[in-house]
Amino acid sequence: DIQMTQSPSSLSASVGDRVTITCRASQSISRYLNWYQQKPGKAPKLLIYAASTLQSGVPSRFSGSGSGTDFILTISSLQPEDFATYYCQQSHSTPITFGQGTRLEIK
Amino acid sequence: QVTLRESGPALVKPTQTLTLTCTFSGFSLSTTGLCVSWIRQPPGKALEWLARIDWDDDKYYSTSLKTRLTISKDTSKNQVVLTMTNMDPVDTATYYCARTYSFSWFDYWGQGTLVTVSS
Numbered sequence A: 001d002i003q004m005t006q007s008p009s010s011l012s013a014s015v016g017d018r019v020t021i022t023c024r025a026s027q028s029i030s031r032y033l034n035w036y037q038q039k040p041g042k043a044p045k046l047l048i049y050a051a052s053t054l055q056s057g058v059p060s061r062f063s064g065s066g067s068g069t070d071f072i073l074t075i076s077s078l079q080p081e082d083f084a085t086y087y088c089q090q091s092h093s094t095p096i097t098f099g100q101g102t103r104l105e106i107k
Numbered sequence B: 001q002v003t004l005r006e007s008g009p010a011l012v013k014p015t016q017t018l019t020l021t022c023t024f025s026g027f028s029l030s031t032t033g034l035c036v037s038w039i040r041q042p043p044g045k046a047l048e049w050l051a052r053i054d055w056d057d058d059k060y061y062s063t064s065l066k067t068r069l070t071i072s073k074d075t076s077k078n079q080v081v082l083t084m085t086n087m088d089p090v091d092t093a094t095y096y097c098a099r100t101y102s103f104s105w106f107d108y109w110g111q112g113t114l115v116t117v118s119s
Helices: none
Strands: A004-007 A010-013 A021-027 A035-036 A046-050 A060-065 A068-075 A085-090 A104-106 B005-006 B018-025 B034-043 B048-054 B058-060 B069-074 B078-085 B094-102 B105-110 B115-116
Touching: A004 A085, A010 A021, A021 A035, A021 A085, A021 A104, A035 A060, A035 A104, A046 A060, A046 B105, A068 A085, B005 B094, B005 B105, B018 B034, B018 B094, B018 B115, B034 B078, B048 B069, B048 B078, B048 B094, B078 B094
Parallel strands: A010 A104
Antiparallel strands: A004 A021, A021 A068, A035 A046, A035 A085, A060 A068, A085 A104, B005 B018, B018 B078, B034 B048, B034 B094, B048 B058, B069 B078, B094 B105, B094 B115
16 A cells, blocks of 8 residues: 655644645655645545646645655645645555645644 | 535444445446545544445455445445445544546545444
């Protein structure tokens, strides 16, 4: 199975900050990497697919980059509604695997 | 408009078999490239993918749970069913179904159903 490791596990930041979250795969997954945002009590929401493509309706302050084993999710200027947990997921091969999540909290 | 909705028991006893149904609309699982997966999330923990069924009836399972899982579909009813045998309290989680197109990302999710395993 491909292991997905996110860092950090939690992060405190302020409105307006630039934030980066890293996801590392245990083997190369090309660009088969997707990012989700999850708020308490809600289903995950797709933010970015294929490493860098913004899902329709997602604000442009979100961006993704990377290929192979190392990927980054960047939020350019945090807004109050961005405080949530973020997950990466590889779709390179089954079994599909997720990262352990990064909890983004208000400082 | 694509929607998915999970249904099943909220409470099961240890050793029992769990049966969950995902009822969807806005797409057909007979369409080439479309797939439905089950994903779960224990309280306060990360997402865990469980199983996937494809439009051509191919099935894939979590390595650690494959001996306990069975996924099936009823295309005429727009439903995907997941059974999990020998339930244990550690299986307490919110169970989601989600759609994938062409083995890619999960673009639509159900709202999830919380299953508690307790005697």
